[in-house]
Structures are given as C-alpha cells and as structure tokens.
Amino acid sequence: GLFFAALAAQERSGPAGPGGAAAAMLMPNPCYHVYPGAAAAAGAEPILVPATAASGHLPDYTALPEEVLARTTLAYYCSPANPQGAAADLPALAALIALARKYGFTVAFDECYAEIYNDAPPPGALQAAAATGGGLDNVVVFHSLSKRSSAPGLRCGFAVGDPARIAELEVMLRTGGAGVPFPTLAAGTRLWDDDAHAAANRARYRENFAMAARVLGNRFGFRIPDGGFFLWLDVGDGEAAARTLWCEAGIKVMPGAYMGRSGPTGDNPGERYIRIALVYDAPLIEAALNRLVEVL
Structure with a gap:
C-alpha cells in the first residue's frame, strides 16, 4: 500500500x-x-x-x-x-x-x-x-x-x-x-478482531526495553522510544560496529546508514547508528546486549 x-x-x-x-x-x-x-x-x-x-x-x-x-x-x-x-x-x-x-x-x-x-x-x-x-x-x-x-x-x-x-x-x-x-x-x-494479543506483545516489548535499560544504561545514547521495537544506538560508525558485532559477538544488526542517504553536504544522518530489533525472548536479547557492551 x-x-x-x-x-x-x-x-x-x-x-x-x-x-x-x-x-x-x-x-x-x-x-x-x-x-x-x-x-x-x-x-x-x-x-x-x-x-x-x-x-x-x-x-x-x-x-x-x-x-x-x-x-x-x-x-x-x-x-x-x-x-x-x-x-x-x-x-x-x-x-x-x-x-x-x-x-x-x-x-x-x-x-x-x-x-x-x-x-x-x-x-x-x-x-x-x-x-x-x-x-x-x-x-x-x-x-x-x-x-x-x-x-x-x-x-x-x-x-x-x-x-x-x-x-x-x-x-x-x-x-x-x-x-x-x-x-x-x-x-x-x-x-x-483480537486486541488481547496486541496488548500481550506490548507488555513483552516493555519488558525487553526495561531489560535493555539495565544492560546499556546511558551508553550509546540509549533511550526507550515512544513506540516500535527498535533500539537506535549511536555507536560512532554504524557499519564498522555491525561488522565488529557479527565477527566478534555473533550479533546481526542493521547499520543505520543503510536506512539513510547522504545529504547535500555528504552527511548521512544514520551513519553513526545501528538498529537493533528487540523481538526475541528476553534471555536471548539480554545475552546479546551484554556481548555488545563487551565488544564495542
């Protein structure tokens, strides 16, 4: 659509x-x-x-x-x-x-x-x-x-x-x-027709974001967003961080630059960031975020 x-x-x-x-x-x-x-x-x-x-x-x-x-x-x-x-x-x-x-x-x-x-x-x-x-x-x-x-x-x-x-x-x-x-x-x-499962999903994401807050603290400009299920973390160089996380921690993330385009001055507003989807079970996400903190 x-x-x-x-x-x-x-x-x-x-x-x-x-x-x-x-x-x-x-x-x-x-x-x-x-x-x-x-x-x-x-x-x-x-x-x-x-x-x-x-x-x-x-x-x-x-x-x-x-x-x-x-x-x-x-x-x-x-x-x-x-x-x-x-x-x-x-x-x-x-x-x-x-x-x-x-x-x-x-x-x-x-x-x-x-x-x-x-x-x-x-x-x-x-x-x-x-x-x-x-x-x-x-x-x-x-x-x-x-x-x-x-x-x-x-x-x-x-x-x-x-x-x-x-x-x-x-x-x-x-x-x-x-x-x-x-x-x-x-x-x-x-x-x-069913709102109950949507409410259950919201509760699950809230738990995941609360857990992410405990692990990340104030690192990488972490904030709990108004909506959605993504972390948008400022890691300085999103593509380099994505390579490091995959090679050294076995974690796949989206380099923020891949969702943006360079403007007239050559700056890509997503370049410093990575996007992480908090869509898995909390123990798996917690382990992944702890590994992220260790290698970045």
Whole structure:
C-alpha cells in the first residue's frame, strides 16, 4: 500500500512545478526503504528531510522551501518512526495536514507501529484530521498486521482516509498489485478482531526495553522510544560496529546508514547508528546486549 500510494499520487498530479519540474515526494531521512523506492518508481524526486536528534527524530516538512512544496505530490510520515521510535504529537500532525491541504499533496501516514507503544498510545492522523476540520481531505493512513501482530508474512493491512485518494489507491492496487488471498483475509480478520494479543506483545516489548535499560544504561545514547521495537544506538560508525558485532559477538544488526542517504553536504544522518530489533525472548536479547557492551 505505501508503495502504491506514490504511484497513485503521481497519477493524480502528473508533472508538477514551474517549467515541468519533477514532482517531489517528501520522506524522513533515515526511513523505511520503500519510500525512496516508491518515489523512484513514480518518477518523482525524493526529498529526504533529516529526522535527527536535533529534530526529535522526526522530519519537519513545514520548513521546506516554497519551491519544493509547490511541486510536492506526496509526503510520507511515519509515527512512531522507523527506525528511531519517535512519535509525533497532535499539533505536529495537524500542521502537516494543514500544509498538505495548502499545497494540494497527499500525506501517507505510516502508522504500522502505532499499536506498539511504551506508555500511552501515540496520537494518530485521524485524530489530527478530526481536530483540524476538513474531514479526511489529503490524508491516507496505513496500518499493518506485520508489527502489531508479529505477522509480517501475511502481508495484510488496511488503508483509510480521503475517499477520493483511497479510490485512486484501489485502482492502482487492482491494476498493478497482488490481491490478498481469501485465507489470508480470514486470518487477518481474526487478528484485527483480537486486541488481547496486541496488548500481550506490548507488555513483552516493555519488558525487553526495561531489560535493555539495565544492560546499556546511558551508553550509546540509549533511550526507550515512544513506540516500535527498535533500539537506535549511536555507536560512532554504524557499519564498522555491525561488522565488529557479527565477527566478534555473533550479533546481526542493521547499520543505520543503510536506512539513510547522504545529504547535500555528504552527511548521512544514520551513519553513526545501528538498529537493533528487540523481538526475541528476553534471555536471548539480554545475552546479546551484554556481548555488545563487551565488544564495542
């Protein structure tokens, strides 16, 4: 769905900008790999906006130049964020929706981690849309069973939002996507109808983060994120640390640079980091983190 959102947005808008300038699609840097891939497939220019500690690990699209916003067809916004786990507040979501309506672009809100949170549920785009008025105009929200229910293999989720944009997305999926098989839909329905296992997953992740806090302390800029199940650790050189951890400790992690891209100055905002998924049983994670502390 997130991939086809780019194709649908481009079909809606066509070439945009003065003199036929390339359409722009906004996305955080670092981000989920599908976003830049979708922009490339749509023939749009990916505009990667830093999502660093300085910005609260979320992108600020409102600060972009008029020239960029005028040719924007789609903005991706992930909250809680992958990989950092930061969640936007309601005013930030409302400001982005207002920006989209001013310039006429679609916001694809990636809320696939929305039901994995530490304390309180994060605000959602539908709440923000209701608070700002204007119905669901320009808003499409995506959810998935992959994270909520630990069922990535099902490839089952849903999109909700602006009826016109949902209809355009449906056309794209019917003509270029793969339909979800009926057995998968049946299994997915059972999972969506059951909130108990999602609550159990949240409790398990809370325990894993509490254990990580005991092992890591204040090392590597450790913090418990607002949502999601990743550690985003500042190790100085993420790729070098990933090699060291694999060779010396038998631990596989994601170098943060692989989720980011170099900006105009050559800096990749993910370069210093590694991403670690706390998705295993607590004893295994605890042993791995203790080995990490020993070798880094």
